[in-house]
Amino acid sequence: MQHEIELSILPEHISDELYIINQGALRLKIVPSRIKSLKIRKRSIDARGKQVVFRVRVIFFIDEVPAHETRHVEYANVADAMPVLIIGAGPAGLFAALRCLEKGLRPIVVERGKDVQRRRRDLALLSKEGAVDPDSNYCFGEGGAGTYSDGKLYTRSNKRGDVQRVLQVLVAHGATEDILVDARPHIGTNKLPHIIQAIRHTILEHGGEIHFDCRVTDIIVSFGQVKGVTLAGGETVTAEHVILATGHSARDMYELFHRKRWLAEPKPFALGVRIEHPQAIIDQAQYHCAVRSEHLPPAYYSLVEQIDGRGVFSFCMCPGGIIAPCATDKGEVVVNGWSPSKRNNPYANSGTVVQVNLSDVPNSARYPFALLDFQHEVEERAYVVGGGKLVAPAQRMVDFVQRRLSADLPANSYKPGTKSAMLSEVLPPFVDHALRRALPLFGKKMKGYYTNEAILVGVESRTSSPVRITRDNNTLQHPQIKGLYPCGEGAGYAGGIVSAAIDGMNCADAINR
Structure with a gap:
């Protein structure tokens, strides 16, 4: 019983x-x-x-003993099966590949970046020297953006598919079973690479393929049917089923769609800064204590306000975390955050962002990449104001609200360095205004939040894709290109590791049907 x-x-x-x-x-x-x-x-x-x-x-x-539970997933050997070409080895691409194995399809994954071991060296150069490799960074490489930026698995995507199945697959590949029960499951950047490697081995062992350092430069289409892709080295890979899972930072893929006049549309996103506090301030506010109990994890928060009908909210909150440089090209500054599994760093950071609507950007009704260009212009301004080498413009919180240049900046976790600057020189006026109004209100909701001990680091701009690549709701194929399946965050159909993984599985299911 x-x-x-x-x-x-x-x-x-x-x-x-x-x-x-x-x-x-x-x-x-x-x-x-x-x-x-x-x-x-x-x-x-x-x-x-x-x-x-x-x-x-x-x-x-x-009065009974439970039956033994197995988390092992049975995969077929697909070495001789019909190929499915998957562009991108992030969560959407990898879970699409695993689903292909289940359905008896042969996944061929091409990834522009490197495997997790080699990618780690490029991330070190990114933080220490401000050197950006456009194909190997926090956004591109095996495992995608999530591998080295935290592995938070919280999602509201239950209606899109089986969240628990995604978590069980991760457990089967080495994640702790805690993610199956915690309300806000989290793996940690220190553990994710090993899980990603285990997924790679599963794909290879069952007849799939994964190729790194393979950037797609063209999608081959004949009479409305996809036929394969061309790689940067001039090679072609043929397939009549292609899952496009490139991630939200693959601007070259959006440019390809623009040149080919393939359907895409602008999509609202959010833009702002990453805010970092000493973790102790957040613990005291959330746990109502002077010192956090050793039995409690570093505290989390979630804040939201409406300013003149526009949403301002915390995003991707990292207790005990680190602010990371997430630029994917030279001449831009982009920040994000991550935490190790123990979340034992002395700072807490969170993206704090403002809604960007189509009406905020000129020409968005006529030009599908207007919001993409808008996003890039803000990132370039951040680079110029920071002074180069990925140094980020920053300001103390109260100074920002009161329009005052910070005389100095608090110690913080952003390794390339921060420079005291007026963030109003970087942020669009409506974003600047909404943040100034919202931060004191956040302080009323959470004691200690509104303080000059907190630092605002710019810019947090890659919250989601500012472009949606059109697809049919039933077949999940692009309406102009039979056999092409826009997928995951980069296509505008997901917003995190779990939702991207679900979308990858859904695309593989659509091909199987």
């Missing part, structure tokens, strides 16, 4: 299975010895009251 109930557990007891069994027995009015096992189905932190607790949904097995 099984009973599922919700319990409130003090942080110091959250890892004590015997304590949880005793609490369950009290609630179920049975002796503890009748509970033979338990399974935690969902776990979250509730910090709304004075006493912080974990809310835990637990299945108790009474």
Whole structure:
């Protein structure tokens, strides 16, 4: 017999299975010895009251032992099967490849960047010397943007597909089972590369292919049917089913669509800054304490305001994290954030961004890449104001709101360096205005947030793609090109690791159908 109930557990007891069994027995009015096992189905932190607790949904097995669960996924050997060409080895591309294995299709993945081991060296140069390799950086390379920028798995994409299936695949390839139960699952940048390598090995072992350093320069189409792609080295790869999963920073692919006059449209996105506080300030505010308990993780926050009908919100919050340089070309500054699995760095950072609507950008009704150009202009201004070598323009929070150049900047985690600047010289006026109005309001919602100990680092601009590549809602194919499946964040159909993975699986399913 099984009973599922919700319990409130003090942080110091959250890892004590015997304590949880005793609490369950009290609630179920049975002796503890009748509970033979338990399974935690969902776990979250509730910090709304004075006493912080974990809310835990637990299945108790009474007078029975649960059947053994296996997380192994069976994949066919597809060495001689019909090929599916996948452009990009990010979450969308890799999960599309795994789904192809399940469906008896042969995935051929071409990735412009490097494998995770070689990619790591380019990221070191990016942080230390400000040297950007356009094909190997935080956005391009094996695993995509998520590999070296945190691995947060929180999503609201349940309607798009099976979130739990994505998490189970990650567990099968080495992720901790905690991601199956935590309300805000997180893997960590230090652990993700090993998981990505394991996924690569699964694909190769079952007859799939993965090719690195292969940037696609053309998509070959004949009489409305895709026939394959041309690579930068002049080689061609043929296939009549192509999944386009290039990520949200592949501007050269958008330019290709523009030259070919293939359908695409502008898409609203969000733009702003990355804000970093000492983690202790966030812990004190969220946990109502002077010092965070050793039994609690570094605190998280989520903030949102409406300013003149425009959304301003925190995005991709990284407790115990680091601000990273995420430029994909020379002459631009782009920032993002990541955390290691233990989230044990002394700072907390979050993107804090403002809605950018089609009406904010001239020509967006006539030119599908107007918002893309707008995004790039802001990134170029950030580079100029920062002074080069990926040094980022920055300002203390209260100074920013009060339009005052910061006399100095607090210590922070952004390794290429920060330069005191007026962020109003970088941000579009409507973004600058909305942020100034919103930050003091955020401070009223969360004690200690509005402080000059916090630093604003510009710019956070790659929140999502400012372009949507058109596709049919039923077949998921581009309406002008049979066999071409725009997919994931880069095509405008996802907004994170999990939603991109789901979209990749959906495209593979569409091909199978």
